[in-house]
Amino acid sequence: MNGVALDNEVSRQELAHFLRTRRESLSPADVDLPNGPRRRTPGLRREEVAALAGLSLTWYTLLEQGRNVSPSFKVLDSLAGALNLAEHEREYIHQLVHSRTFPQRLERRHAPTETALQQVADSLSPNPAYVVNKLGDILGWNEAAAEWYTDFGRMPEARRNLLWWLFTAPEARVRLADWRRDARDQVGRLRAVSAGFPGRSSVSEMVEDLKQVSCDFRTLWGEYRVLNTEPQFRRLRHPRRGTVPMRLVILADGMHPSLEVVYHLPQLSGH
Template sequence: MSEDFSRRELARFLRSRRERVTPADVGLPAGPRRRAAGLRREEVAVLAGLSPTWYTYLEQGRDIHPSAEVLDSLARVLGLTEDERRYMHLLAHGKVNKPRPLAGELSAEEIVRQLVHTAESSAYPVYAVNLYCDLVAWNRAATSYYTDFSRLPPDRRNMLRWMLEAPEAKELLPEWTEEIHDLAARWRAMMATRDGDGRLDKLIAEFRELSPVFDRWWETHDVQEHRSRTRHFRHPRLGDQAMRLIVVQAADFAPCVVVFHVPAWLPDDEPVID
């Protein structure tokens, strides 16, 4: 979306949401001379702690840049749903600020745990990680293709940390260097939307010091979004295996992702797995 389009769309969206809120919804008297059913611009501005002139400019689609805090204040006054709040942030900043679970819904980590649990009997790995690569959940097959993460201390259950620290990672992943390159490139892409995230900055600094390979790839500034790709394994019982990684994301459990593994071969070539 171009900036001009985004500003116009945000202006139209704000007007439509303002027009559906009645004075009674926000504790204001309707008054005998009110013609429109919705709130006036100056009323929205006052309730949100903004200048009426500035808010008018915002609804006119002028080249102004509301902060994330201002947008959340408007979302509160206009009674926006979480999806509407996210949409407003996307129009204004090109990204969602602090996604929140819907009221009464499960948290992101609870949702992905349930999703991974449905694959517990699968012969192929499934795991879920959060924004920092911390492992949230994994099925039984993941422990044979990777490691039994339950045996690691909770604060060490991180997929990238395991790849960098565990000697077995290089044995199980024959293309280990390329895997580190891929993860570094994904983190580089993610940082564009996570400015000022102290924990992410700390982890990157720690991993660069921990691994010269990660440090070298980080310095390349290569970028890779979450896409389906093939990962090769040297399975201790099944031998060489090629799995296609399918990364699943959804607004309900952002910023977590669930990583499914499916055989990279065609169905007719699929071997029988006991």
């Protein structure tokens, strides 16, 4: 069962919470087990997950308790199968355990690249476009983005972040017609990204700050939902133009994969 040591406390606790959340979300019927007598706790029992994954109860319990054990690739795949994890969730637990970090840097500013991508965003007017990194920091935007979202230039640079705006600005709930769905998806993406930066203060500090100021964020973060796909559609409300569905086109920079331009293409009725 041994593999690479899971020696990062943050990663150990993230894995423990994720496994427990997924176990509690499953019913016996989900994994072809009989319901049996009435259960006092939701979801599967630890011993059921351990048996399905071919592990001892003691060893699986250590994982759920966040102990410093070393699950191998094979063990993680067995757990993924036992818990009915989707492929991106399977990748998430491998990333947590084996610390496969993203190749890009996590600096909040990357001036030369931002300048070039700002020019790209400007060229996409009159449609909204903004430059963003994996953590949701807004690094550039055109006038249309400011008109449809908010004037990002008025936000303190340290808080110029899509998630921060989503959860702390009342106007976000007005401008985003599907605020709850968009917020939940953004939190799921942040969790997927955070696994690639184990122990990085820039990630953990942002999460803790958001948990302090937003009970909605705390609730969604506690769901342990993982989402690794980019958003494809977003419905935006404009004070004069009304609600317009937008297709989101992601333009990536091959030299700096942590940065991307999010271009909004209005969807005409009937298309």
